[in-house]
Amino acid sequence: MPRAHCKKTPGRHRKPNSLSLAWRTTGGVVVGAAVLGTAAATANASVLPFGSTPVSSAAADLAPGLTARGAPSGRTSGRTSGPASGKAPKPTASKAPAAKRDARPEQPRAKTSEKAAAKSRPTAAQAIRLARSQVGIEEDGGGETKFQEWYMTTSRARETLARDGGSLDGYGDANWCDMFVSWVGEQIGFSEQVGSDAWTVAHARWFQEHGRWGTEPRPGAIVFFAWDGGESVDDIEHVGMVVEKVDDGTIETVEGNADNAVRVKERSTDVVVGYGYPDYRS
Template structure:
């Protein structure tokens, strides 16, 4: 396994940035199957954690019904749309300071950055070279117009908590799920270190993923990961199958 990088404390604006591509993203007939599999698997395996919550940090927060109402106003986006965009970013690398990507630039210019600064402290410039795995995930959702139902943050723990608060947290890997890792092998949200997207479950104890801020040089890469490092999965409320 390549060097393990952590994005867990990026939102605190004090952290510093902690191979080869594998098979291609699901396409063709597999893509159609993945869409129906996603819906069925999420329905069967979501953990209904929490209900109506007081947000307090600027993020959309509340019950699954709240997300459903929001989703009805958003563009039609499927898991495969997200994976296609994520895969198109493979190869983008950070600079020698651990930042400088378009994902940093976007996050710093977004309203969400002001909200997370108010929550966590620090300075806006501190995001410029901060760990960026969750900035990448958030950027993908925002580019496709489904940020409100994918969540947006620079801090993996808070992002995972957001999924749980909306009843969209579970333990089943499906294409397009947001996968959260704990490099110590735990399953507590508080121990999460890193995040990416699930491409597929390989059926052998591993999953195929697309992640930002990964590898020895800090890049967007397609990876194969052991499920033993997975703390859980967040399920965006996709607006198309």
């Protein structure tokens, strides 16, 4: 009959061979060492100061050259946060987004003050138009006009009074041809070019001193007369504004104090001493 399997007798063991004995002995030592290491780590953790980081018992039990997962220490088990040398990675400068190009056309540059001043200058036609608009104004019964009254209120009147003598009230009934021309210059904002005076001789000299004096009639020019045909500035007796050149021997003018009023006249160039030229805008 077949041999029956025998039951293990309680309390009895097979005789161990040399290999199993060595394993049991070594394993016991390793297990014992692990238990003792754990106990020691626990004891150390209990006496560490507050805030200290305890050493991991598992890390203390690892064999040299092994990582926590058993991989060799020379290899990494996952992605690292920096290079193997341990140096912090250099920060990478992020590029700023390129500025969007403005699609609007470039604005024109501001005009220079010189160009702005040139553009603001009046034209000769504007001066003539204003002068002609006063035609027909006459002296009142006392020989006075608005042009004399205006001149008496200006600072220039006090300057010419200091130069020529007399009294301020004396301008009230004085010859006013030059005051009329000065008024036109002031009304168009061009006194620095037309000049301002009550004495025709001094006014002509002012044009000479500024290099704007000549003998050619031009529209808007200030014309100075000497009735006896004199050619010297000292001979000047009257002043007006040129409207146009009629022909080689005749000019048309607008004049104040011509027959005690503002009038348009045709004059022979034989009685003209010279012309002053305001720098009008062309």
